[in-house]
Amino acid sequence: ADKAKVFFLLPNETTIRFESRDAPFFVAAMKEKAPDVEVVVANAQGDPSKQQSQVEDAIAQGAKVILLTSADANLAAGELAAAAKANVPVVLYDHDAVGGKAAAHVVFDSLAVGQEQGKRAAELIKAMSKTPVKVARVKGNQGEYGTKQYEAGQDQFLKPLIDSGKIQVVCEQYTQNWDPTIAQSFAEDCLTKNGGDVDVFIGMNDGTTGGSVAALISQGFKPGDKLVTGGQDATVEALRYVAQGWQDNSVLKDLKVQANYAADVVASIVAGKGVPKDLINGKVNNTFMDVPAVFLPVSNITKDNLGDVVKAGVWTWAEICKGIETTDICKKNL
Amino acid sequence: MTAQADEPSARDGPATNSSVPLISLRNIQKSFGSVHALRGASVDVHAGEIVALVGDNGAGKSTLVKVMAGVHAADSGEYEIEGRPAIVRTPSDATKHGIATVYQDLALCNNLDAVQNLFLGRELTGSRLFGGRIRRAECEVRAREVMSRMRLSNLSLSRPVGAMSGGQRQNIAIARSVLWKPKVVILDEPTAALSHSAAQQVADLIRSLADDGLGVVVVSHDIHHFVVNSTDRIEVMRLGANAASFRSKDVTGEMVVNAMVGGNEGVNLAG
Amino acid sequence: MTAQADEPSARDGPATNSSVPLISLRNIQKSFGSVHALRGASVDVHAGEIVALVGDNGAGKSTLVKVMAGVHAADSGEYEIEGRPAIVRTPSDATKHGIATVYQDLALCNNLDAVQNLFLGRELTGSRLFGGRIRRAECEVRAREVMSRMRLSNLSLSRPVGAMSGGQRQNIAIARSVLWKPKVVILDEPTAALSHSAAQQVADLIRSLADDGLGVVVVSHDIHHFVVNSTDRIEVMRLGANAASFRSKDVTGEMVVNAMVGGNEGVNLAG
């Protein structure tokens, strides 16, 4: 217990990326950048009060820095206050944390993700001859900070089309806990409600779009019959759907990049050098203060640039093409 | 076929008896789904009198007892208390009118101890200010008095009654009904699980209650001893209605049994 | 103070009697926490014999019955069946050895109907292939036979027994124990809730069981009638042990009651 300890607190295990990708990436990056720092990972399992306990326990163990991905941005102020009281710097990772002191925020801008999703959807819809285009919006978990940002970003592009009558939103619903099964039932019922006459499903992450795809498959549609757009996270499953033509796109957030930047910030603080100024390229207002931010770029993956994912080292072609070896893209790249 | 003991005859009976019955039920009807358990049953109880309620299994005795005690609300019929129509549709109504009951199934709370069961629903409590704190010590002393009056002083008062023997449980249920000063005590087969001597003690207890001016109703199958020797009046029920009525001192067990099974239909031996 | 009816004397008694008892318990000890319910109780049951188990409330009769029936495992003591040591620590052990029991608390399932309760644990079933389908029709017919033998044919067979009267429930519990052909029947206060005539029928039934060569144990508080008139041998229990043993034809009720309450300590009237 002589090593300096850094705690990486994850929000939940339903968004699997944190557990299965971010955490190992960060641990690896830290090993490189600050070899004698011990990284402890804990997961709040979606429960903000559990996360509060984890912050307190981290402080009790003499944490040097807490890298925090809040379970609920809105209920993180108590965690930040506890850390501030104990003089433990908190670096926010990905999720916001509203209402308290934080040293820095390493993030793919949620608003930018929504904007990417909205822009792509708007382009595709504008290109459709039909008016109005009937759209189903399968949104994320209501009341979450991220959900609000994605929605705002999407709306920047969709609102004008809705107002002009090009888009008719026929169904719209939040998805409790981002549960794909709920998204699927919702998409099925939306198809039923409109007698199958729904043109576009706009999701917010690959879970919600995946639910829409499963609904289409279960109702006997073929790839390309309907447009499914608005993915996020570039999960391997979503990329397969993209390759097969079930889904149009998924916003890629290169987690390795994010983990690396976070490790830079954390290592610098542990070494007593504070937040590295050169990395800061913006700020996030969390109602308590303007948190210095490290904004990371996002990109939208479609059939055309599927290879970017492989180039970035997120997935290999073999992983993406497993089970769909016969699609054109896979034949070409395997 | 139904024969009522008209009131004068009953009044002639035992000593301490007023002209108005303490409780009087007339023409009570009660069905459970398709089972017509009571079809016009009646019963009067006078002060100082022990009324035996007898009848074959399933005749409706317990159902009538439960109607008297407010456990079941009658489908129809009159319920009078001291000559005035009364509404007794819940057990607390009955309690308010001074009716205490020992049920055939005892109705004890198995997780509570003897003292708690004895006082259940009428604990001695301290000031409301302290949330009605139970005066356990006083309860225990009173419980001991009653238990020793029933010669049960060696029964543990602090074990859950669920762990007691059948007779011990029955004794507690009986003790319970006489703990406070009710006007009417109704006992549904109180001695069924009791040993000979304990049953004798209960018979004595019942007599002393009547001597104190209470009205007592006892359901019993022990016709030949208890019913003919230790009660004042006998109401025979058959198929949910009154079949006959006797003064206890005028009959033999055989006559009662005959009336129960219908051997002497229509013969009214009362008065 | 404890006096055993030694076997020869019992054997001299009733007609159909073999030299080896069907079941024999010796020196049984059983405690519940701090309550020492049985302290060296013993009992023998021979074929064709009706043994009455009597004693004051809390004497340990029901506990001894439950040990015989495998409901409680004894803390110590011997259990022999037809002369051979037997292990009876669960009710199914007892069933396997041909012991049927009517419990004081009846042990019925209130949500099941009469037929289901009568056959519980030994349903007539079809082939295993179909998952042991219950042959309801056969069960019902057999149930009716037994019920009419007990003159209960007017008892509904398809109502949940939880809705029945005390006596009706007791009758079902008794019918249950004689439905199959056991070797020993143990009845714990079987007539407590029964009307006079129903109790008489049960007494007749018990006698006919004994005449068929079964061993019967009956717990009863009805010393003066049932016990002295309708049984062959009387075991008196006091404070968890045997206090005396009598041949029924040799005693009066008073003598038994005296032995129960300890009035005649040490006097062995058996044989």
Place this chain on the structure above:
Amino acid sequence: MVSIPASAAPKRRTFGELLGSDLRALPVVIGLVVLWIFFVVQSDVFLTPRNLSNLLLQSTVVGIMALGLMFVLLVREIDLSIAAIHGVTAVVSAKLIVEYGVSPLLALPLSVILGAAVGSVSARWVNWIGVPSFVVTLGLGLALNGIQLLLLPATARFGLMGTGVELIAQTTIDGIYAWLAWAIGIAFLALLILSSVRRRRRVGLEVSVIHSVVLPLVVSALIGAVAVVVLNANQGIPLPVLIFAVLLGLGGYVLNETQFGLYLYAIGNNAEAARRAGIKVPRIRTAAFAIAGGVAAIAGIIASSRTLGVGVFSGGGVGGGTLLLESIAAAVIGGVSLFGGRGAIHAALLGALVIGTVQNGLNLMGVKNEVRLIVTGLLLVLAVSIDKIIEKLTGQQAY
């Protein structure tokens, strides 16, 4: 007469009595019908064959879970690990199929056996130590959640597209085949009824042909026919729905006709009495938990076939989430008592339909999420209240 003589067939029975036996399901059905009327008024697509097919399909997973859980609830226990079993068995079979190339024909039955085995582990612990099943299965469920996470690959998901598993959700039996399935079902029922009638006749008991033969057969045939017509008007009978129907049939047979079924009710009402009757209570309890586990695994297969993959979400996520709560709720709404010994097989179907109807109907109405939650809550309570009010008015009593 006070008690009805057993030999005299009662000619007129009160409505209450009928409710007590043959029409036990009626009150819940009425609750359901009220819901349906509400939604028909609200949405004109509610009653379309397409939507009704959807609704039925969406109710299957929860319905099957509830069906298995019923066995445990009947013996006065609870199994909070069924959702986790559902998830972990689905992941195991997907792993076998995707990673090890095992044939689904082998992997799927294996996962059902695994589910049953896990269920029986809880039961053994409950039997042996006497820890309340609530705690045992809560702990076991968490442990299984952890195992599920361990088994998943870094991609957090096994896709099942193209493995053959997806066919379960996608297969439909339509046209003449649907009618064939219907006919087979009715034939089985007829066989069952006739065999008992024959037996009753043989031993000399009277039988009312109308009441015990014609009525149940006609009612079942009619309900079945309506379902088939509706489903055929869309795509036919989805295989999951057929599986649910078969499980319901099997479950009904086990609960109503077999010794094992009777013992479940007996133990739930009075375990000590059952024990004294020589019933091996621990063994029956173990079987009940094993059934719940196995059936949960079947539901897991269907769910993973419907969502075309397994992941963290399979089995409702950590703690069982909505899936667990809805499975318990479906059973309770259908009339199964949490206090044991009470509930019939239709509970699983009706309870799941009530929950499914509310969700489907609200999706069609397109109400806002907040309102949706409020209405869901109120409608659930309403549906069950109707049931209870009818029971009360007809003077039913429960034992």
Place this chain on the structure above:
Amino acid sequence: MVSIPASAAPKRRTFGELLGSDLRALPVVIGLVVLWIFFVVQSDVFLTPRNLSNLLLQSTVVGIMALGLMFVLLVREIDLSIAAIHGVTAVVSAKLIVEYGVSPLLALPLSVILGAAVGSVSARWVNWIGVPSFVVTLGLGLALNGIQLLLLPATARFGLMGTGVELIAQTTIDGIYAWLAWAIGIAFLALLILSSVRRRRRVGLEVSVIHSVVLPLVVSALIGAVAVVVLNANQGIPLPVLIFAVLLGLGGYVLNETQFGLYLYAIGNNAEAARRAGIKVPRIRTAAFAIAGGVAAIAGIIASSRTLGVGVFSGGGVGGGTLLLESIAAAVIGGVSLFGGRGAIHAALLGALVIGTVQNGLNLMGVKNEVRLIVTGLLLVLAVSIDKIIEKLTGQQAY
């Protein structure tokens, strides 16, 4: 003698008997101690005052919820809406404070009253229609979740920093004041014990001074002193912990000493017998649900003060989430029966401590998430199994 004469004070009691009365809590405590030993071996910070303070603080919210729920469980009902009540009342009071500028001194008590009112609504429905409380409170909980969403502003959050509410979590009572609190608690206990001893003496019942006066006082004083020493070594007694302690004291008084408490046990064991004894069962039931609701609101206040704000996840999110499950689990782990009539006040404390210990300990060990779930599950089962094994070995029986 077969039955112990009531008048002879038994000189030597078996260990099993002691467990049955005064030491009822011991088996669960032993389970807890085993857990502690496990974690002390695993982590050297576990036993530090700072960590123990943390652990206590982290257990308060669940502990308080479990304490309220106990009242409902005792009467053989369940309340699935407590988590939603916790959430919605917290949001209401935050809204009043932040949006309408109402003083916390008014808003907070109001939210507790609101919680009690909501609880009594469920009870009335249960009493009136006879719908199982499981369904009523499930539906009500969902509806409340919806209302909570409606009440939240577009930002989905009310921050409570600077409103005064945050002081509840941040206030600690330390040094001499902590000892003062301890002394007041012990004084109350002494008063209570002495008043019953005096009364017993007055009516002529014998009392063992050692056994009924010295022992309980010394044990309580010691436990309290250890707690105060530990907490003082850190920052003192956090106000939430003090509130929990006061609620435990009040709850214990109500359950053990008052008529109302006794009626809860009576109804839970045999509601019909209680009714026949003239107890107004519906009224008691309503009170139990109201208490659970009010206490849940208190827990909501503490939780929102700890997290410095309220949002969608206040109250565990839709369906109650972990908060609901852990509250029920804490009560059951502490020994409250789901089947009514059984459980003592220490259940809330010990159950919450078992759950809190497992989580805190695993946090300190820093195990991987998957493993953590597995270990959590196993440790929960283990802790309760130890309890049951001890009960079994000492031949305890439950009624």
